[in-house]
Amino acid sequence: MTSIYIGVMTGTSMDGIDFVAASFEPLKLHATLSIAFEPDLKDELMALTRPDDNEIDRMGKADVALAKKIAHGINQLIADNGLDRQQIRAIGCHGQTIRHRPEDGFTLQLGDPNIITEITQIAVVSDFRRRDMAAGGQGAPLVPAFHQAIFQHPQIDRVILNLGGIANVSLLPANKKHKILGFDTGPANILMDGWCRRYTGQPFDENGDWAAHGTAIRPLLDRLYAHDFFAKEPPKSTGREDFNLDWLDDQLIDWRNDPEYEVLDDTAENIQATLAKLTVRAIQKAVYRSGMKDGEMYVCGGGAYNSYILEQLRWRLRKHEWSVQTTDVLGLSPTWVEGTAFAWLAMQFVEQRSGNIPAVTGAVGTRILGCITAV
Numbered sequence: 001m002t003s004i005y006i007g008v009m010t011g012t013s014m015d016g017i018d019f020v021a022a023s024f025e026p027l028k029l030h031a032t033l034s035i036a037f038e039p040d041l042k043d044e045l046m047a048l049t050r051p052d053d054n055e056i057d058r059m060g061k062a063d064v065a066l067a068k069k070i071a072h073g074i075n076q077l078i079a080d081n082g083l084d085r086q087q088i089r090a091i092g093c094h095g096q097t098i099r100h101r102p103e104d105g106f107t108l109q110l111g112d113p114n115i116i117t118e119i120t121q122i123a124v125v126s127d128f129r130r131r132d133m134a135a136g137g138q139g140a141p142l143v144p145a146f147h148q149a150i151f152q153h154p155q156i157d158r159v160i161l162n163l164g165g166i167a168n169v170s171l172l173p174a175n176k177k178h179k180i181l182g183f184d185t186g187p188a189n190i191l192m193d194g195w196c197r198r199y200t201g202q203p204f205d206e207n208g209d210w211a212a213h214g215t216a217i218r219p220l221l222d223r224l225y226a227h228d229f230f231a232k233e234p235p236k237s238t239g240r241e242d243f244n245l246d247w248l249d250d251q252l253i254d255w256r257n258d259p260e261y262e263v264l265d266d267t268a269e270n271i272q273a274t275l276a277k278l279t280v281r282a283i284q285k286a287v288y289r290s291g292m293k294d295g296e297m298y299v300c301g302g303g304a305y306n307s308y309i310l311e312q313l314r315w316r317l318r319k320h321e322w323s324v325q326t327t328d329v330l331g332l333s334p335t336w337v338e339g340t341a342f343a344w345l346a347m348q349f350v351e352q353r354s355g356n357i358p359a360v361t362g363a364v365g366t367r368i369l370g371c372i373t374a375v
C-alpha cells in the first residue's frame with residue numbers, strides 16, 4: 001500500500017490553511033483543501049508577529065485555536081475525499097510562524113501538534129525549522145530540497161520562485177556538481193496585500209490589475225530597496241518582522257520629505273506598482289547574480305496568479321532569455337507546491353532522511369528535520 005502524507009501549510013500571507021494529501025515516487029496528489037481563517041484568528045495571528053502586551057497568554061490561546069482548526073481541516077480533507085486513514089503515514093504540519101529571528105537562532109510556529117494528533121489520530125511531524133537553526137542555519141527556506149527532488153532537470157538550469165507572503169527562490173543548476181542555492185529574496189504579497197486592503201478593502205490585488213493601473217515611482221523604489229536585507233548575501237531569510245506596513249509608512253514619510261518627491265506620483269496605485277516592482281527587482285538580482293545564464297523559471301504560490309508580476313519578471317529577465325511560467329506546466333498547481341513540500345518533508349522524517357540543504361540554510365550539515373507526535 002502506497003503511503004500518503006498530508007502536508008499542512010500556513011504561510012506568511014495568512015490567507016488561510018492549505019492541505020495536500022500526496023504520495024511520492026511518483027508524485028501524486030490524492031486530495032487538496034484550502035480553508036480561510038476567521039477574521040479574529042487571522043488578526044490575532046498577525047498581531048502576534050510583532051512585540052505587544054501579554055504575548056504568552058495570547059500565544060497559548062492562538063496555538064490551541066489554530067491546532068483545532070487544522071485538525072478539523074484534516075478530518076474534512078479525509079472525509080470529503082474518502083481517503084483511507086490507514087494509508088496516511090503522517091501529517092507534516094508547518095504551523096503559523098509568528099516570529100522568525102535567525103540572527104538569534106530562534107523561530108516560532110503555532111498549531112499544537114498534540115491537539116492535531118489527538119483529534120485526527122494520525123502522527124504529526126512538526127517543528128521543522130529549529131533543528132536546522134540549532135545546526136547554525138537560518139531554518140529557512142526549507143522547500144529547496146523538495147524543489148530539487150521534484151523539479152531539477154539534468155540539462156536545463158531552473159529557478160523555482162515561490163511568491164507567498166515572502167518571495168523565495170530555489171536555484172537548481174542542471175549540472176549536479178554545482179551547488180543548489182535557495183533563499184528569501186524579500187517581500188512578495190505581505191506588503192502588496194496590506195496596501196491593497198488599506199486602500200481598496202480587498203484582501204489582495206486580484207491578478208495584479210490594480211498595480212497594473214499604476215506606474216512605479218523610481219525614487220520610492222530605490223528608497224525601499226535600500227533596506228539592509230536586499231544587500232545581504234545569502235543564506236538569508238526574512239518575514240513580517242522586517243517588512244510590514246509600519247515600515248512602509250516610515251519609508252513613505254521619508255520619501256515625502258525628499259527633494260525628489262513629486263506630489264503627482266503619490267497615488268495608492270502607483271505605490272502598489274512600486275511594491276510589485278520591489279519584489280521583481282530583488283528576484284531579478286538573485287537570478288543574475290546566480291551566474292546561471294539562461295533557463296526556465298517556474299513560479300508557484302498565490303503570487304503566480306498575479307499577471308502583473310509575471311509580466312514584469314518576463315520583461316526584466318528577457319536579456320538572459322529566461323522563460324517564466326507557472327509550475328502548472330510541470331504538472332503541479334502553484335497553489336499546492338508548498339503544502340506538497342511539507343507532505344514530502346514529513347516523509348523525509350519518517351524515512352529518517354535529511355530535509356535541509358546546508359548551502360541553502362547555512363547549517364553546518366544535513367539534518368533530519370522535525371519532531372513527531374505519535375498516535
Ligand SMILES: Nc1ncnc2c1ncn2[C@@H]1O[C@H](COP(=O)(O)OP(=O)(O)O)[C@@H](O)[C@H]1O
Binds near residue numbers: 164205206207302307
Ligand atoms: N488571483 C490572484 N491574483 C493575485 N494575487 C493572488 C491571487 N491569488 C492569490 N494571490 C496572492 O497570493 C497570496 C497567498 O499566497 P500563498 O502562496 O498562500 O502565500 P503564503 O504561503 O504566504 O500563505 C494572497 O495573499 C495573494 O496576495
Ligand SMILES: [Mg+2]
Binds near residue numbers: 014015
Ligand atoms: Mg497561503
